[in-house]
Amino acid sequence: MIVLVANDWPFFWKEAISYLTHFPSGWDSYLNNGLGMPSFGTLGIDTYLGFTAWISSLGIPWNIVSIIFWFIPPWIITFFSARYLYKALFPTVPLSFLAGLIYIFNTYFLMTFGGGQLGILFSYSFAPFVLARFIKTLPYEENQSSHLILLRNSLFAGLLASLQVIFDPRIAYITFLMVVLYYLFVIMKDFQMKSIKLIFIYGIVIPFISIFVLDLFWILPLIVYRQNPVEQLGSAYNSLQAVRFFSFAQFENSFSLLQANWPTNIFGKVSFMKPEFLFIPFMSFSVLLFIESSKLLQRKTKFFILLFAFLALIGSFLGKGANPPFGELYLFLFSHIPGFYMFRDPMKFYSVISLAYAVLIPLGIVLWSEFITYHVKKKNIPWQKILLLFVVIYMVVLYRPLWMGQLSGLFKPYELPSEYIQLKNYISKDPDFYRTLWVPSLQKFFYNSPQHPALNAYGLYKTNSLSEVVKILSDPGSYNLLKELGVRYIIVPYDSLGTIFIRDNTYDPTMYQNTVHSLDQIPALKAKKRIGKIVIYETQQYYSQFLIPGSLSKITYTRMNPTEYILHFENVKKGDQVVFSQNFDKNWMMKTNDISQPARIYNNRLNSFTIQRDGDYTATVYYQPQQIINIGLFISCISFILWIIMIIALKSNKKKT
C-alpha cells in the first residue's frame, strides 16, 4: 500500500478515521496529545478535518479524500488566487497566469507542501484573494464609489478573511499586515478625511465584524476562558531563544525567496546561498526602472508597483528573523507588537515575499520587453514571448529538485510497512481502553484512537535525550505513573522512514539496537512481542480511563464524544475519588443529579472528582467550554448564511443600478 506522509501530515488508519467525524469539539482527546488537550486554537482546521473524515466515512477511501480535499485544493486556489489579484490590479497588463505560477513554484510553497503543513497552505492560497478583496473595499476605480458596492466588497472581504483565519490565523495575520500597509499607502497618497472614513468603515469595521462573527465558534471560548494557545505551548514556542533558534534564513536567502531548508527540508539543515536565486529579486525590482517611462502602465498602477516592491522589502526583512542586519528589531517586534508572538518561525513572512514577487516578475517581463522593443531596430521580434520562455526555462532549472524527485515529504510516496499493519490489527481489535508509549517517539504509521491513544516518550518525560528516556524507564518508580496513565504497551518502533534514530541527520541503527537492549534488561516489563523490527513490551498493570483508586467499586463508562462521557457507578461510596486519565483541565465537570463539580488535579497531571453519594447510579463527565463552542457555532453558521444572502442581494442590486 502506497501512502503519503510528512512531518506535519499524519497517517490516518481507516479504522481511526471514523473517530474524527464528530461535531467540532473543544477537547482533543488523543489526536495531538495522547493525554488530551484543549483544542480551541486548532478548532477551525479540526472542523475541516472532521468534515473530510465524514466524507471518507461515507465509503470513499481516505487516500482519495485526502488528495481531493487536502492536497489538490491549495495548488488550484493558489494559482487562481494570485492570478485574480494580478488581474484586479493590472487589468490591461498580460501574463496574469505567470503570477499564479510564481506564487506556486517557489521554495516556500514547495517546502511547506512537502512538510505537510496544509493548513498554512490553504491560508497562503487565500491570501492574494483576500488582499484583492480588501483593496476593492476602497473606491480605487472611479465607478466603484457607490456605498452599496463598497458594502458588498467589504462583506465579501470579511467572508474570505474569516475562511483564511480558520485555516491558519498566522498567515491571515500577515495578510492583514499587508492590508494595513496598503491603507497606509492610500492615506499617505491622499490624506483626506473622506479616505480615512472609508478605510475605517469599509476596510476595518465591517470586515473585522465579519471575521469576528463568522469565526465566533473558536474565538468565543478563547475569550470566555481567557486561553492563549501560544502561551500554553510553553517557552519552547514563545521565548526569544526560540526565535533566534528558528531564524534559519539569512538575509540573502529571504531576499532571494530561497527557503533556508531547500531542497532537503530537514529541520535545521540550512543550505548555502544559491547564486541562481538572485535573479528573482533582480527581475522583480528591475520593474521599478520602467514605471516612469512605460506606456503600458496606467498612472495608478505605479502606486501598486511601489506597494508590492515595498512589501517584498518588508517581507525579506522579517523573513530572516533575528539574523543580521537589524535582527534585534525582529526580536523587539516579537516581544512588543500584539500578535507577533505567533511568529517564532520567521519564515512565515516568506508568504509576503512570494506574493510580491509573483506580482512583480510578470510585470518585469512585460516592461523589459517593452523597453527592448523600443530600443532595438527590429520591432517585429516577440520579445515578450522570448523573455517569458526564458523565465519559464529558468524556473524549470531552478526548481529541478521537484522534477527530479529529490523533494521529500508529500512529494515522495512511501510503502506502508506490513509490520505496522500487523501492529494496527493487534491493537485495534482489543476493546479495552489502554495507551501505548512509543520509545523514544511516535513513528508516522503508529496506531492512534480514542480507545488506544499513543504517547510519545520524549513528550511525556519532557526530554529530547534517548538515554534519559531509557534511564527513566529503568527506574521501577516510573511505572506508577504509566499505570495511572493506562499504559499497557511500550513500543520501540521500526524506523522505516529513518526519522527517529538519527545522529547528525543520518539514521543510526545502533541507537535502535541499544534501546531494545536496554529495555530488555528492565524486569518491570514482562512479556515481549516482536512484529518484524517493532518490539512490544507489556507493563504489569494499567488502569482504565476512569477508575476509583483503592476501591472495589465498579465503574464503567460510555464515550459519547470527546467532550462527554456517561459513567455508570456500582456500589460506590461517598467521598471516593474518580480519576479521569486525561490531562488536567479545570473546565472538566462531573454532573450528578443536576449538581456539577469541577475537576481537581490528581497527582499533578490528571483530573479527579469526588463521589457525592453511595449506591448505583450514573453521572456525566463533560467539558464545559463545549457549550460556548456550540453557541458560537450556531451564531457562526447563521451569520455565514446571512452574509451569503447579503452579498448576493447587493450584487443583484448592483446589476439593477
Place this chain on the structure above:
Amino acid sequence: MKKITNSIKKIYLGYEKNIAKILFILLLHFCVSSLVNLPYLNLINILIVFFPYLVDWVAFLILFRPQKELVLLVGICLFIPACIFAIIGFTAPLEISGDISYLLLATYIILSLTEIRKQKTPL
C-alpha cells in the same frame, strides 16, 4: 595636458563646492558613533548595529539630494557583484552588497512615495 588640468580643476571645484557637506557628514558620523557608546544610549547600538551609518545615509540624502533613479539603478546593479560573490562563495561581501542594495531600493521607494502624494488620481 590642458585636458588633465581641466579635469583636476573640475574635481577640485566639485570638492570645494561639497566640502562643507562632506565635513558635516563626517562630523555627524563621529558624533553619533561616540554618542551611541554612552551609557543608556548604547541601547540604540544594541538594537540597531549600523545606526551611525543609517544616520549618515539620511544626512547624505538630505544634503546631496541624489536622483532617485540613480539610487535605484545602483541598487539593482549591485545584484551583479552579489551574484559573483555568491558563485565564489565569498559570504561577507555578498552580505554587504545585499544590504546596500536593500537600503538603496528602500530609499527609492520612500522617495517615490513622496512624489505619489503630489499626484491627484483616484484611490
